[in-house]
Amino acid sequence: MSKLVITDLHVTVETEDGPKEILKGVTLTINEGETHAIMGPNGSGKSTLAYSIAGHPKYTITSGSVTLDGQDVLALSVDERARAGLFLAMQYPVEVPGVSVSNFLRTAKTAIDGEAPKLRTWVKDVNGALERLNLDPSFGTRSVNEGFSGGEKKRHEIAQLELLDPKVAVLDETDSGLDIDALKIVSDGVNRFRQREGKGVLLITHYTRILRYIEPDFVHVFVDGRVAESGGKELADQLEAEGYDKYLKAVQA
Amino acid sequence: MTVTTDSVRSALEQTSELDRVESHLHPAGSFDVADHEVPTGREEIWRFTPLKRLKGLHADAPLDGRNTKATWNAPDGVRVDVVTGDEATDLRGVSGWAPNTRFTARVLAEVRATLLVDVPADVEAGEPIVIDVEGTDADVTSGAHVVLRFGRHSKAVVVLNHTGSAAVSAVVEVVVGDGAEASVVSIQDWADDAVHLSHHQARIGRDATYKHAAISFGGDLVRMDANVTYDGPGGSAELLGLYFADAGQHIEHRIFADHTAPRTKSHAVYKGALQGEKAHTVWVGNVLIRKVAEGIETYEENRNLVLTDGCQADSIPNLEIETGEIEGAGHASATARFDDNQLFYLQSRGISEQEAQRLVVHGFFNDLIRQVGVPSIEQRLLTTVEAELAKNVLKDIGSLAAFGSDD
Numbered sequence: 001m002s003k004l005v006i007t008d009l010h011v012t013v014e015t016e017d018g019p020k021e022i023l024k025g026v027t028l029t030i031n032e033g034e035t036h037a038i039m040g041p042n043g044s045g046k047s048t049l050a051y052s053i054a055g056h057p058k059y060t061i062t063s064g065s066v067t068l069d070g071q072d073v074l075a076l077s078v079d080e081r082a083r084a085g086l087f088l089a090m091q092y093p094v095e096v097p098g099v100s101v102s103n104f105l106r107t108a109k110t111a112i113d114g115e116a117p118k119l120r121t122w123v124k125d126v127n128g129a130l131e132r133l134n135l136d137p138s139f140g141t142r143s144v145n146e147g148f149s150g151g152e153k154k155r156h157e158i159a160q161l162e163l164l165d166p167k168v169a170v171l172d173e174t175d176s177g178l179d180i181d182a183l184k185i186v187s188d189g190v191n192r193f194r195q196r197e198g199k200g201v202l203l204i205t206h207y208t209r210i211l212r213y214i215e216p217d218f219v220h221v222f223v224d225g226r227v228a229e230s231g232g233k234e235l236a237d238q239l240e241a242e243g244y245d246k247y248l249k250a251v252q253a
Numbered sequence: 254m255t256v257t258t259d260s261v262r263s264a265l266e267q268t269s270e271l272d273r274v275e276s277h278l279h280p281a282g283s284f285d286v287a288d289h290e291v292p293t294g295r296e297e298i299w300r301f302t303p304l305k306r307l308k309g310l311h312a313d314a315p316l317d318g319r320n321t322k323a324t325w326n327a328p329d330g331v332r333v334d335v336v337t338g339d340e341a342t343d344l345r346g347v348s349g350w351a352p353n354t355r356f357t358a359r360v361l362a363e364v365r366a367t368l369l370v371d372v373p374a375d376v377e378a379g380e381p382i383v384i385d386v387e388g389t390d391a392d393v394t395s396g397a398h399v400v401l402r403f404g405r406h407s408k409a410v411v412v413l414n415h416t417g418s419a420a421v422s423a424v425v426e427v428v429v430g431d432g433a434e435a436s437v438v439s440i441q442d443w444a445d446d447a448v449h450l451s452h453h454q455a456r457i458g459r460d461a462t463y464k465h466a467a468i469s470f471g472g473d474l475v476r477m478d479a480n481v482t483y484d485g486p487g488g489s490a491e492l493l494g495l496y497f498a499d500a501g502q503h504i505e506h507r508i509f510a511d512h513t514a515p516r517t518k519s520h521a522v523y524k525g526a527l528q529g530e531k532a533h534t535v536w537v538g539n540v541l542i543r544k545v546a547e548g549i550e551t552y553e554e555n556r557n558l559v560l561t562d563g564c565q566a567d568s569i570p571n572l573e574i575e576t577g578e579i580e581g582a583g584h585a586s587a588t589a590r591f592d593d594n595q596l597f598y599l600q601s602r603g604i605s606e607q608e609a610q611r612l613v614v615h616g617f618f619n620d621l622i623r624q625v626g627v628p629s630i631e632q633r634l635l636t637t638v639e640a641e642l643a644k645n646v647l648k649d650i651g652s653l654a655a656f657g658s659d660d
Contacts (some may be wrong), residue, residue, distance in 0.1 A: 054601050094598035098616030108602035160535035
């Protein structure tokens with residue numbers, strides 16, 4: 001099972017002028033095995049949705065609910081959410097100086113599984129994941145995200161996705177800043193994950209480009225903190241042709 | 254750029270001969286104890302140090318007490334010995350420096366023996382020379398004079414390892430011969446009641462490399478001044494520091510890189526963590542680039558990680574430049590709490606908050622521990638960091654087997 005249900009989610013952030021509402025009632029269900037793309041203009045709240053699901057302390061949930069297989073996600077701490085089966089591939093992965101990738105991956109895997117991975121198979125798994133994402137095995141000795149190129153950061157996120165094997169992956173603008181080769185490598189990684197039994201994917205993106213490589217089952221247009229329209233993948237083609245203008249005008253009107 | 258002239262000038266007074274700068278803050282260097290007043294705590298170089306806790310070492314406490322036991326190993330070709338009489342007298346000021354404080358003047362004048370490590374020219378020591386100093390009584394005060402002499406083109410690592418309880422003032426003079434490669438690691442892993450006031454003074458020969466690592470974990474009050482001057486062009490100094498202050502501890506590190514020769518280098522990195530009520534650390538980094546010191550490079554950096562409330566980290570880089578003809582000069586200082594984004598990133602991968610904090614702290618120190626470059630003490634330092642973490646960050650979960658060595 002892996003069913004993520006977001007119901008009427010309202011989220012605020014603290015600003016100098018007091019709390020500001022960013023998400024204004026998001027409702028979305030990702031059933032087992034489904035890939036949903038969320039598309040929207042800058043500032044529409046897409047990333048806020050991703051971070052709120054993952055539990056970033058900067059965001060305050062004022063109402064609504066998020067459940068994973070019936071479990072109340074919002075009651076869990078950030079790490080508990082990950083152990084429950086949520087994964088967030090970040091748009092801007094954070095540098096952790098002095099902590100090697102291999103130590104980080106092993107510590108994360110140990111935390112998620114509740115026991116240390118078997119050494120022999122683990123080394124093979126890590127090297128395999130890195131290789132499939134076109135990352136050199138020496139990558140393991142580098143500090144997490146420190147000095148990584150934009151492409152390396154994103155490929156490292158997807159390597160983690162493969163190794164940590166969550167139920168539902170939220171990919172926050174994983175495609176941004178990637179050249180076409182890197183985009184293909186990253187997309188292949190996401191597609192390998194989707195092929196596993198019952199995995200859900202919430203793909204957040206500004207551009208339709210990545211949807212040529214990762215074919216969504218559903219597309220949602222996200223404007224001003226809520227889903228403005230939902231449809232199949234043909235909705236992405238329409239956005240490609242027409243842009244977000246008509247949705248933005250509707251909000252301003 | 255921060256330029257606190259007073260501090261550099263007061264640090265400057267310890268070098269003789271060269272263009273002395275007048276300063277009301279501190280008397281000139283002198284071997285005569287009478288030239289040094291007892292500090293009041295208002296002096297620039299004493300203003301952070303809680304003098305009351307020094308057990309009189311800054312003033313007139315006896316320096317002839319017996320409160321330490323020293324043991325060592327001596328690799329082939331290296332002499333390690335306690336010397337006395339004329340030999341010891343001749344070694345006073347061998348680093349080309351005259352005492353700038355009362356306690357250093359007293360050590361040179363009153364302590365009759367000198368612990369000498371002599372690495373002859375062209376000798377490469379096959380293993381680190383480890384001097385274990387074990388304190389036996391913190392209510393007794395004593396003084397120590399140590400000379401580490403690295404001959405021309407020699408290569409050696411000396412580790413000064415302090416444990417136990419004692420109240421000690423120490424002068425460590427280091428002479429690095431032309432072309433030599435010298436490492437000095439001083440570990441202050443004292444018991445909670447120890448007091449340690451020390452001055453490390455190094456003179457770096459032409460084209461020589463000097464690495465100094467100050468590592469302070471234990472003791473009620475630990476203060477170390479680690480200074481370098483250059484005896485010719487091309488010398489290079491790497492000044493490293495790692496400290497971890499707990500509740501009530503005062504750990505103070507000062508460095509002074511006095512660029513007295515052209516094309517010399519100094520690179521200082523000090524990193525510290527603080528935890529617990531009234532944990533106090535001080536770092537003062539003085540760098541002086543003299544008129545003669547054309548083509549030099551210097552960089553100094555201090556970073557502090559504050560793990561709990563109630564701690565204080567003072568961090569003061571001072572850079573004074575008397576010639577513009579240099580390759581580079583810079584400094585950085587930062588004191589911060591845990592970075593929420595780092596913790597969020599690690600936690601979003603299932604890692605608990607405490608485990609994430611532990612990873613971040615280990616990561617903070619890891620590069621530095623590697624730079625110390627002495628494999629036999631690397632593991633010990635990692636273990637000590639872990640033990641320090643256990644006092645606060647990890648106290649609720651005890652030890653987790655999950656943390657492996659960083660490979």
